[in-house]
Amino acid sequence: QVQLVESGGGLVQAGGSLRLSCAASGRTFSNYAMGWFRQAPGKEREFVAAISWSGGSTYYGYSEKGRCTISRDNAKNTVYLQMNSLKPEDTADYYCAADGTRPRYSGSYSTFRSPYEYSYWGQGTQVTVSS
DSSP states (O other), X not given: OOEEEEEOOEEEETTOOEEEEEEEESSOOTTSOEEEEEEOTTSOOEXXXXXXXXXXXXXXXXXXXXXXXXXXXXXXXXXXXEEOSOOGGGOEEEEEXXXXXXXXXXXXXXXXXXXXXXXEEOOOEXXXXXX
8 A cells, every 4th residue: 555654744933944754655656756735724735846756857836946945765765845934824734746657757847736747645744834
């Protein structure tokens, strides 16, 4: 059974940082792109960041660019999201996602920003940024 388990969320003051982790189990995703999305109450799921299978290409949503860094450790089957300079509007549930259908696909921003690109999803981790 494939599982993506996020961790690292919590309460942080504006201007602070968090590092989210997503550990995959049940299959290896070293040949597949992975991404992060977020969803605030009453809002649609929003693309945050994505990383290609090799880690050679990264993509970021507009509001996160310059404040987030996505990375991966294929040996650990884990993807990370480092978030800095957090703002109250970053408050949301953050979800990890993994593509499981296109191995070694480099993709593009327009591809990876779509939630339909991903076959597997985690349960989410809550991030709350206080002002």
